[in-house]
Amino acid sequence: MTEVSQDGPVCRQAGGAAAPGEDWIAELTATGPVRDDALRRLHDLLLRAARLQVSRMSAMRAAVGAAQVDDVINLAADEAMVAVLSKLSTFEGRSRFTTWAYKFAILQAAVELRRHAWSHREVSLEAAPPLVEPRPSPDQYAEGAEFAAAVRNAIDRVLTPHQRRIALALIVDEVPIDVLADRLGSNRNALYKTLHDARGRLRADLAGQGYPVPPTRSRGGAR
Structure with a gap:
């Protein structure tokens, strides 16, 4: 019926x-x-x-x-x-x-x-330039500044050039992942994998230096 x-x-x-x-x-x-x-x-x-x-x-x-x-x-x-x-x-x-x-x-x-x-916005895919050093900050921000410096150093030292440009494009420049995939002729899953590997390397390096790192979160929804 x-x-x-x-x-x-x-x-x-x-x-x-x-x-x-x-x-x-x-x-x-x-x-x-x-x-x-x-x-x-x-x-x-x-x-x-x-x-x-x-x-x-x-x-x-x-x-x-x-x-x-x-x-x-x-x-x-x-x-x-x-x-x-x-x-x-x-x-x-x-x-x-x-x-x-x-x-x-x-x-x-x-x-x-x-x-x-994003169709007319430039997405820089060249080798990532060094991140800008933080401006002098009060003493109460010294620990945060030290950690930020450690992160910048780890990005330059432990990531491959490909991992570095993907991580900076997605996290720093906030390029939508589907847009970045289009520009690179790649796909979302491949970029997620690269980002996951990059984060893993950064976490391991920072943990090895004694910095506390938050627990890994699941990927969840895509942007």
Whole structure:
């Protein structure tokens, strides 16, 4: 039996239990007008999700400019559509299909907005220059200044040139990781691996000098 909700049809299994997304999957893998209508509704959903995410990123949105915002939203929705359709077989029904699909557009909108915001900004990938020495500070900051000097020294001494430029670009210059991956012809996972290895070397070196280092945190969400 099929009921209709605000997010589209919901298939009811025997005994009345809902099977979230079952009708969506059936319609998106059908042919003819049924699939065409499902694709239209899915794209509308993804557009709404992308528009919502862009509205949340006000600083990035301002950097992109109003003239390009609609292009970002539409591109994000199109890319999310491709991703959703390519991963239909991975949908396990643990949440509503619309909730599952929504996340693709949210992620893609954030990626596209950052990419557009950085499209005309220079990302220095040359050998990293020495970090600026700290200005003279009061005695109560002496310990912090000493630790900062130890970190700078470790960056120059224990990191490879590649690790150094990746770490400085991501941590110091705050270049979005997807933007840096594009500029380098690499991917997010490879850069995460490089950053992880760089942090490991720095932690080991600083710990060996007797400096307390915080416990390693999990990577968590991507920027």
